[in-house]
Amino acid sequence: MASLSPEQVIEGQCQDWNRVAGGWEKWDRFFDEQMAFLNHRLVGDARLRTGLRVLDLGSGTGYPATLAAQVVGAKGSVVGIDLAQQMLDAAERKAASLQLSNLTFRAGDVTTLPFETASFDAVTTRFCLMFLPDIPKAVAEISRILKPNTWCAAAVWSAPDKNPYLKIPLDIIKQFVDIPAPDPTAPGIFRLAKPGELSAMLQQAGFIDISEQEFLSDVRFAEADQYFSSLMDIAAPIQNLWAKLSPERQSEAKQRIIHTAGQYRNGSAIALPIAVRMVAARKPG
Numbered sequence: 001m002a003s004l005s006p007e008q009v010i011e012g013q014c015q016d017w018n019r020v021a022g023g024w025e026k027w028d029r030f031f032d033e034q035m036a037f038l039n040h041r042l043v044g045d046a047r048l049r050t051g052l053r054v055l056d057l058g059s060g061t062g063y064p065a066t067l068a069a070q071v072v073g074a075k076g077s078v079v080g081i082d083l084a085q086q087m088l089d090a091a092e093r094k095a096a097s098l099q100l101s102n103l104t105f106r107a108g109d110v111t112t113l114p115f116e117t118a119s120f121d122a123v124t125t126r127f128c129l130m131f132l133p134d135i136p137k138a139v140a141e142i143s144r145i146l147k148p149n150t151w152c153a154a155a156v157w158s159a160p161d162k163n164p165y166l167k168i169p170l171d172i173i174k175q176f177v178d179i180p181a182p183d184p185t186a187p188g189i190f191r192l193a194k195p196g197e198l199s200a201m202l203q204q205a206g207f208i209d210i211s212e213q214e215f216l217s218d219v220r221f222a223e224a225d226q227y228f229s230s231l232m233d234i235a236a237p238i239q240n241l242w243a244k245l246s247p248e249r250q251s252e253a254k255q256r257i258i259h260t261a262g263q264y265r266n267g268s269a270i271a272l273p274i275a276v277r278m279v280a281a282r283k284p285g
């Protein structure tokens with residue numbers, strides 16, 4: 001298949017994430033409880049403190065933007081940018097319910113940031129950069145909008161083998177339909193899984209003090225069908241593959257996914273491992 005143009009990637013991402021925005025809002029509390037540790041890690045890696053002006057890239061329904069806004073407080077501010085207005089609508093409702101008046105959201109593309117040069121004190125981004133058509137361009141943009149001597153902190157998915165949480169349905173869908181191996185440089189869930197890849201892009205853009213860690217944990221579910229429904233409600237790229245299956249095959253694949261996930265039961269929970277690549281870097285001052 002011919003590769004997509006950057007504009008087609010952006011348009012596809014926008015449609016995909018708008019489509020699942022309702023699912024993100026439905027499962028918001030559950031995933032916040034399960035994955036808040038990643039937000040805390042990003043807030044730490046970005047060296048957030050009171051008074052800073054922070055930009056959160058691909059903010060979606062507001063992670064880690066909401067925690068960042070709590071940390072920088074009334075003297076600081078956070079802007080979350082995302083392509084998908086419906087994700088941002090959910091984020092805005094959450095910010096209002098949390099009375100976070102220092103948190104605003106703006107629709108836009110991370111590869112062409114609509115902000116002035118040297119206008120932010122920190123950048124955070126969780127599970128966004130791997131979906132961009134031109135990651136080095138976005139990294140150059142991050143460097144442009146950051147003030148000197150400030151930090152960028154990113155979380156991206158590591159390798160599929162270390163992420164049964166995502167790999168289980170992908171493997172099972174592949175049992176039913178032929179999915180060509182993705183181009184390793186094409187945007188997608190595991191585009192930045194390779195160790196050192198995002199770090200090298202940051203270094204190329206002039207960042208220093210780069211750190212990278214594969215951060216291991218799990219997502220815990222009461223039952224395997226809770227895992228299945230929540231993932232299918234929020235994971236736009238997996239939904240796209242799922243749509244290639246006939247209803248009969250979907251029904252069989254669902255049983256297999258639930259059965260496989262059930263093998264991860266540990267005590268009262270089904271604990272599905274995740275591995276997240278945490279990368280932080282400083283713009284020199």
Ligand SMILES: C[S@@+](CC[C@H](N)C(=O)[O-])C[C@H]1O[C@@H](n2cnc3c(N)ncnc32)[C@H](O)[C@@H]1O
Pocket residue numbers: 010013014017018057058059060061062063064081082083084087108109110111125126127128131132133
């Ligand atoms: C998996 S969601 C992550 C949302 C949030 N950061 C979180 O961790 O819960 C990925 C988000 O990246 C956004 N995104 C993808 N490509 C983008 C781009 N080029 N510019 C801005 N946002 C983008 C999508 O719209 C989507 O909301």
